[in-house]
Amino acid sequence: MNLNKNVFLLAILPVIALVVLSAFMLEQQLSVIGQANKLKKVIQLSLLNNEVVHQLQKERGRSNVYLYRQNKSNFSLLSQQRLLTDNALNKRAQYLSIEQDKAIYPVSFLIINQMGSLVEKRENIDKLNITSKEAISFYSQMINPLIDSLLLPATPSKSKDVDDLLFSYFHLSKAKEYAGIERALLAKLLSQGGLNDQDEKEIIQTRAMEATHLQTFGIVANDSISSAYQNTIKDEAFINYAKIRRNRIAFINKQRWFEDATARIDLLHNIENEIAKSLLNQLDTIGQDNKQQLKISLLYGGMSIALTLLLFVKLLHNMAIERRYKKQLENQTEELHLFKLVVDNSHNGVVITSPAGIISYVNRHFCNMSGYEANDVLGKNPRIWSSGETAQETYRQLYKSLKEQGIWQGELKNKRKAGELYWTSTAIFPVKSIDGTVKSYVCIQKDITQQKKDKEQIEHLVNHDTLTGLPSLRLGRDRLAQAILSAKRHQLITAVMFIDLDGFKKINDTFGHSAGDKVLIAVGQRIVDLLRLTDTVARIGGDEFIVIMTDIKDEKAISQVAQKIINEVKRPIDYKNEQLFVTASIGIAQYPIHGSSSEELMQNADNAMYSIKDKGKNNFTFYH
Structure with a gap:
């Protein structure tokens, strides 16, 4: 009898382990299926959000054309676009009236409270009581949270394919947003026939942000989406628009530009729709796969319970009939082999x-x-x-x-x-x-090693400039905030330098963007080589950099570093058979003299930089 008990215990332990394993697998599969259903609802809302974004972008462009060319024809086109925008908003509102789980949709009720403001802004546009800049800002404030919400499903997805589609969707939407802003800014050409230096600077920065998001989109997009995008950029509107961009802004054909810009944005929206279809198909596939795995888990669990009961019945039988012990032991050995085979595979x-x-x-x-x-x-x-x-x-x-x-x-x-x-x-x-x-x-x-690496790569792309590899404006601001806290704790000085390259636009116009890229990379590396490991150099856009100096005991050191940067930047940069020259205009603000927050210090350093540009460039000055 004791031998039978020992045999039973020896056989039952792996069975219990398999039961627990099956229960664990069942719980995991149920959790995945539940998450997939929630995720599908979140993505369906994201698709509705993106349609609202697309129509708001087109309304923003039409509004700016009307503000600059105040005629009945443009007002009629604007009115037609508003009907399309309202239709997209109504579809989104109908969906939210059915799906009201705020735990699933943490930002599902975005911009609902802004509908009254939209009506008010439209009335101001109709009456010409609003500037183009104010109109662009208002529409962008409605659009940007909705674009950012496209990444919300990435948190619960746990699927690399879904996450890649979501990130490509997000970056393409951001690129299309900057394309829409550029079109709104260039609408000024339709009426005034020209732009000032500040207008051109905003347009150049907007194009740079669009290019950055398109580059990131190219990295994370899968083969199918990349192929669709490559076919799209062969469209005549894309080709014409690329040619227009190579011209000076003052010489752009206005009517041809607006038509090609609008067609290009619509083509990008078609790619968004392709990504949306791929997302929903991917989720359907994940759901089917997990349901199949759930069936397998249920089968394993049922087998485990059935085999456990079988062993117990056989033990009782062996206790009553000792002579059948050997056969029972053989059966148990076979069953243990089956359990091992299941776990082994x-x-x-x-x-x-x-x-x-x-x-x-x-x-x-x-x-x-x-x-x-x-x-x-x-x-x-x-x-x-x-x-x-x-x-x-x-x-x-x-x-x-x-x-x-x-x-x-x-x-x-x-x-x-x-x-x-x-x-x-x-x-x-x-x-x-x-x-x-x-x-x-x-x-x-x-x-999960690959998942970790993918996450780190995405975080690097978000926090670093894709051209120079330097920290981005976002990471630069974060490090400046940390430097201010350290300076406050140790009663030291922190300085931020705002650096703008003089003559950079001329290099781009004369030698092309590849030469400009060469200059930006070389200048960034030269500045890095001059600084300590505790300091930070960040590229914040275009030809602008910031330098964050930490734990400064003597403010003379700030001036010395600024002069070294000026001397290094003006050294020639070899490009093919040419030597390229730029200089640096540097504005400096230091904590705590010129501000107590990162925003205040950066603004004051920027103001100081423009001050030195007005005085002749190629120099530095502290904020006054």
Whole structure:
């Protein structure tokens, strides 16, 4: 009888592990299906948001044309566009009246409260009581939150393909937004026939932002979307618009420009619709795949429960008929082999240890993932693949969670046998006997290294300039804010320099944008080489840079660095068979003398830079 009990216990432990594993897989699949359904609703709202964005962009362009060319023809076109905008807003409102779960749609009610303002602004436009700049600003304030909401589904998606489509959707929408702003700004040509220097500067900056988002779109878009985009840019409107852009703004054919600009924006919107179709198709595929996996999980769970009951019945039978013990033992051995076969072919790494942490089993997927063979790890502790880079607090939380909750889930940074580091999404839970004693621990791992790398790459693209590799304006502002906090804590000085290149536009016009890119890269590197590791150089757009100097004890050091930058920038830059020359105009503001916030310091440094430009350029000055 004792022998029968021992055999039963030996057979039941892997079965219990498989039951728990099946339950875990079932919970995961139900969670994924639920998230996919929520995600589909969020994306459907994002598509409606984007249609509103497209119509608002077109209304913004028509409004600016009407403001500059105040005739009945343009007012009629504007009125027709407003009807299209209202139709898109009504479709969005109808959807939100059905789907009102604010937990699922954290920004689903954006701009609803701005509808009254839209009516008011339209009346001001009709009466010509508003400037073009105010109209552009108002429409952009409505449009930008809706574009930003396109990235909201990336948080719960857990799918690289879906995330890539969402990021390509977002960056294409941002590029189209800047194309629309450019069209609105250039509408001034339709009436006045010319632009001042500030107008041209805004248009150049807008084109640069559009190019940056199109470049990022090209990186994250999948092959299908990239192919559709490449076919689109062969359209006559794209080709004509590229030719127009190469001309000086003052010489642009006004009517041809507006028609091609509008056609180009509509073509970009067609690409957005292609991405939207791909997103919904991808979600349908994910839903079907997970439903299939759910069926498999249910099958495994049912098999596990059925086999557990079968073993129990056989044990009772063997206790009554001892002579059938041998046959029963053979049946159990076959069933154990079946359980091992199921776990061995799992798509997750599975490790089973004793209560003391001694490895007793690893499946095939774990060996493929870690590079270790089973003989390398059996009888040893899982510490052999520890990277040493996982925080000790994570392990403390792991043991605490196992003790109090009976399961731990999290991310661990491990090391393969060859020494390569990799990340795993890990779940650990105990297998207990009937009396509650822990008999073993089951560890399930999934390799998420590539997901980590993709996330880091996207964060780098968001925070760094794609041309020079320098920090972007966003990262520069963040570091300036940190530098101000450090200076305040240690009672030191922090300085921000606003640098604008003199003569850069002439180089672009004379030698082309490739020469301009060469200058920007060279200047950025020269400035970096002059500074300390604790200082920051950021490109904030066009030919403008900022330098953030931290922990300054003597303000003379600021002037010395500024003079060094001026001397380095004016050195010639070799380009093909030419030597290119630019100089630097630098405005400086320092904390705490010239401001207590990053916004105030940057504004004052910018003002100082324009002051030195008015006085002859190629010099620096502090804010007064």
